[in-house]
Amino acid sequence: MTQYIIRRLLQAIPVVFLISVICFFLMLLAPGGPQAQFNQNRFVTQEQVTVWLQHWCLVRNPGPLDILREYGGWLGVWNCQGGSLLSAHGMPNFLPAFLGGGDNGMLHGDWGISIYLNQPVLTVILGRLPVTLLLMTTAWIIWLTLALILGVIAAVRRYSLFDQSVTLFSYTFYSLPTFWLGLMLIEVFAVSLHWFPSQLIESPRISPGPFASAIWWQAFWTNPGLYGWDVAMHLVLPVTTLVAVSVAGDSRFVRSAMLESLNQDYVRTARAKGLGEGRVIFRHAFRNALLPLITNGALEVAFLFSGAIVTETIFSLQGMGYLFYQGLLAHDYFLLMGIVLIGSILVVFFNLVADVAYAVADPRIRYN
């Protein structure tokens, strides 16, 4: 098993590498370029721009070779200051600093600068993570629970009124664009009824600072009820949007996995043994239906971190999804690269987690 995991991790490296190449070239081959963006940001001084351009070996109107160099700089293979593959210490630049390598690029933990926010990319991303994680995990737990309950009952009572209602519900919500649902929820519950706030994760009037900032935590510990409730109320509409759309898809998935399992011979054997229906369904059928659900669930976890672009945008939640949207608007190269890279690593990683979890749950599978 350990061997298998190691092999898979090694296989993942070229995949992530390739994705970063594709994404980088996609952005830098397009007209415009980072320098134009730097120049548009009035908070950045000309000196800073010069330093950055040099640090990342960015040039105006780059040719293909320049982009290759820029990519090398971003990755940390190329020494931009020295203009070679060797570091200032004369060693290959990609080596860690303590072995005499360079200090620029991803390989040395330097994710670059967000042009639009004028901050290191990693700082920006970590700052947005709490909102996304809170939003997504809350939604995920709710939708997974609902999907399991609805899917299992629909499968067990196949073709019943309940099953058909769940089918109709899931078809409808699965087909609705997320953003449209969000807009409608805002219209009804925020604008017309004034039940829930429609923007941000905290009320500016109540909250002393942004959610999960040091000031916010300080205030939260003095009065958890007030600030907790404030955040909870802000979560209702975005979470509902995410849950409605995701439950629709996942409950179908649970239903079909469960139906597949209920049709197996071993379920008939379990009934032939004289077991009660509850035991047949949950111990025999559900236990086997869980296997495909594990894969699905693990992949969903990967997307919990990357956030929900539309939901966060509509509700102005300062999370990863909204950050990505802002990055796209501003053509914020390094920020976008950072987010795509994190997203890819998470997908690859949770793919592996899914396979390992599958192997643990299914005695038939043993990786060597």
Next chain:
Amino acid sequence: MTLPIQSSVAAETGNPSIEPGPQEGVDVEVSLESLSQWQLALRRFLRHRMALVGLAVFSAIILIAIIGPIVAPYNPLDIPGARLEGGDPPSLQHLFGTDDAGRDVFTNVINGAHISLAVGLFSTLIAGIIGVIVGAIAGAAGGFTDNLLMRIVDVTFAVPLLFLILVAAVFFGQGSMIALILVFGLLQWGLIARLVRAQFLSLRETDFVEAARAVGVSNLRITFRHILPNALGPVIVVLTLLMASNIVLEAFVSFLNFGIAPTEATWGNALSNSQGAMEDGNWWWAFFPGMAIALTVISINFIGDGLHDALDPRARL
């Protein structure tokens, strides 16, 4: 007691079994087996009530997309100005209301149909063609070629696809419909390729392919005459669902203002314009374009469901 049973086929069986063996071609009644696979699928599809409803609705939507711009009550380029600041609510003159510039939402929805459908259809076609070719090559060739192609497919699966689509749409799409179609199509064929390959691998082991090989049919002919047509059933189902999801995707990308130029009437752009309007309570801006998308996607999904039941080889009776 001897029986006048006609012997017709000399069958060599290992044990005295009475499973129906090879029979002479006597069909006692017109049976289901005498229909071809596609006729059977058609029969099953026609019996799927929701799929027929979906087909009817979708046909109507296509019809509207084609003749809609001619019969639309208003010129989409007319900007007569609205009576109210946030646009006029639905009325007899404007069934779906107007936006703040007085443009008729109904006209907008009708005019948006053909672009939204075209993006959905053509991007899916591109993904389908590339996917079938790559999947067929990988499945038929096997070995190194298969390995290489599947690693490439793995890459497209490891990306948070939405991120890459957005990046591509922003940096390359730049408002062009054709670019958007290309972006969707070129980034989504992985799923199809994987499916076709899996179909190939399992069909290669089936008896009829073994039989074809045994009588000396060439590999190329086996691939295109025997395997490919049989592999297409599930592919068609997935392509149908992909088309539905691409229509939503277009709306999504346009909604974020990264899609087709905002001057064009598409459902996504109509929704995008409505973002501010929602907070002022002018729900009709967004409601009707959204309903148009939902109706289209639901009807396509129902068609896909019917196709799935009709083409699923396991559902064959």
Next chain:
Amino acid sequence: MSTVVDLNGESPAAEGRTVGPPPAADVLLEVRGLKTYFHVMDGTVAAVDGVDFQLKRGETLGLVGESGCGKSVTSLTIMRLVDIPPGEIVAGEVWFDGREILSLPMAEMRKIRGADMSMIFQEPMTSLNPVFTVGNQIAEAVKAHRPVSNREAWNRGVEMLAAVGIPAPERRAKQYPHELSGGMRQRVMIAMALSCDPKLVIADEPTTALDVTIQAQILELIKAMQERTGAALLLITHDLAVVAETVQRMAVMYAGKIVETGTAEDVLLDPKHPYTQGLITSIPSNVPRGQRLNVIRGTVPNPFRMPAGCRFEPRCPLVFEPCRDFDPPLRTTDLDRRAACWLHYPPSERPTVSDVAVPSAPVRTERVGKR
């Protein structure tokens, strides 16, 4: 047909049923006029269409027929394991151990299943749950019917594995189904079926999925276990050789009906029904070397378009007047022999009064060939 999967323990057939008198005390299982239909997308299939038979305590009965003739559905109906819907038990009675079990509430039926009446399935590969150890699965059956601790149930499982001839049963009990061979798995199924000392064991094609070399061993085992425990055995198979070796009495099924019953010896040596005759003469070993093998011409009727009269009529070489329009009921021909064929009715009891023409086979063949 409003009941979906039975969760409430309500019997789908329980309401307003009137049943006949119970059979004699020495009869363990009696099936009367059983009809099980399936409502599927393309119409209704009468999988079992009026089946009657009896099984005495400790007796062995073989139910023989081609695939699709309804023999498996008959056994599943007796176990009440038919999915409702799409299945429906349209009519009939099943008397087991003095009780009419089609009327029993599901909760009562569960107490019988696996305890007094158990089943061995065809596919040992898929009939065992892949995610539980085999010992666990046998122990589960024991625990369902006996007030024992987990430990005792497990020990009973190991004991049963030893009884069905599995070496190192303690170790095997801890293994998963995929770690066992096909024959081993079928032994596990047998151990599971016998773990609660049932009065009736239904074996549905127990050797079909196994290697030829293993088949004989498993049949021997089933026979030996049956003799040792004194349970009655209902053996369902398409294999006449299996029947000849294993059971005392047999019933031949064709297209949802029983066409002939009797002792295995009588039926095999002196078949009364043309279908049975066809079956036996199509056995390769019955035909001298070099001679062409007999087959029953034509195919099993389309389940949606059953012939109006005798179901074997389109394929029967001995067909004559009443066959096309009238379906013959089972008729006692000899002591303990019954057959469903107009040939065995005296002319006065045949439905159409007319000259009994001797059927001319060639003409018949031509007609069939033209369709």
